[in-house]
Amino acid sequence: MSNIESVAQSYQHFNPRAYLQNNYVPPRADFSNEDSVVQWKLRCLADTCATGEIAGQTLVDIGSGPTIYQILSASEHFAEVVLTDYLEVNRAELRRWLQDEPGAFDWSPYMKHVSKLERTGGTWQEKQQRIRERVKKVLPVDVHQSNPLGEEMGTASVDTLVTTFCLEACSPNLQMFNKALGNITSLLKPGGHLLFIGALEESYYLAGEAxxxxxxxTEEIVRNALSDASYKIKEFKTYVMPPALKVGVDDVNGVFFAWAQKQDSQ
Ligand code: SAM
Structure with a gap:
């Protein structure tokens, strides 16, 4: 029987460097191949942010893990960016990059690529510097708590939420996935936006020993979860994982991207 405690237990073995190696270097992050999954994700995020509708004071990324690719476009439109993760090893990995310490993961191919996608001028180094300055906090999070960020950030305090590959990867069942979506939604101001990326039809992934x-x-499950959590879906896109990117580190079949807006009534 899988429950929240056993999920938490399994994360004690999560290895950030192995996870980065499995997902954020070629072939999955191949910047010479437009069809690579990472390019698709970055394009979805950049296109949405280019509408100008995603902007405000505070952007919070839920379950950042050891990665920052998911905030590269949105960060440009907020005064303050907050990264979060359940595990201290992931928060430490993020701080290593933020402080430009030796051994930090190299996100520069992502900076270069997203700078080109955005075509807003300036160099990728300037973008990287801006992002390091905008990230004001790296906080612990638990999406299974009714207030996932505890006293640090309360109900309706956030303009935009980003979350990528987190909720389905830390919920023991669909009921808890739906509840976790409700929990993080409570952080969002009415009318606030959610940029939501996740795995389709995946049952496991590897991160080192874990x-x-x-x-x-499925798409239908995610759409229903968003409606139940009081969102209006503004855009929904899916990506089919090509056989060449099924590299034995998970059994994912595809990826979804949803842009949704919290309805005023909640
Ligand atoms: N967002 C990153 C990405 O796009 O690659 C990382 C996603 S990783 C598949 C899932 C993340 O969920 C891990 O970083 C893990 O530490 C985090 N996590 C595990 N349990 C959690 C919980 N109860 N609340 C929030 N995040 C949790």
């Missing part, structure tokens, strides 16, 4: 169970979700 094998993490994932709740398999």
């Amino acid at each position: 094998k993490l169970n994932v709740v398999p979700v």
Whole structure:
């Protein structure tokens, strides 16, 4: 029987460097191949942010893990960016990059690529510097708590939420996935936006010694979860994982991207 405690237990073996190696270097992050999954994700995020509708004071990324690619476009439109993760090893990995310490993961191919996508001028080095300055906090988070960020950030305090590959990867079942979405939504101001990326029809992934169970979700399940959590879906896109990118580190079949807006009534 899988429950929140056993999921938490399985994360104690999560290895950030192995996770980065599995997902954020070629072939999955191949910047010479337009069809690579990382390019697709970055394009979805950049296109949405280019509408000008995603902007405000505070952007919070829920379950950042050891990665920052997911905030590269949105960060440009907020005064303050908050990264979060359940595990201290991931928060330490993020701080290593923020402080430009030796051994930090190299996100420069991502900076270069996103700078080109955005075509807003300036160099990728300037973008990287801006992002390091905008990230004001790296906080612990638990999406299974009714207030996932505790006293640090309360109900309706956030203009935009980003979350990528987190909820389905840390919920023991669909019921808890739906509840976790409700929990993080409570952080969002009415009318606030959610940029939501996740795995489709995945049941596990690897991160070093750790094998993490994932709740398999479909487009329909995600759409229903968003509606139940009081969102209006503004855009929904899916990506089919090509056979060449099925590299034995998970059993993912695809990826979804949803842009949703919290309705005023909640
Ligand atoms: N967002 C990153 C990405 O796009 O690659 C990392 C996603 S990783 C698959 C799932 C993340 O969920 C891990 O960083 C893990 O530490 C985090 N996590 C595990 N349990 C959690 C919980 N209860 N609340 C919030 N995040 C949790």
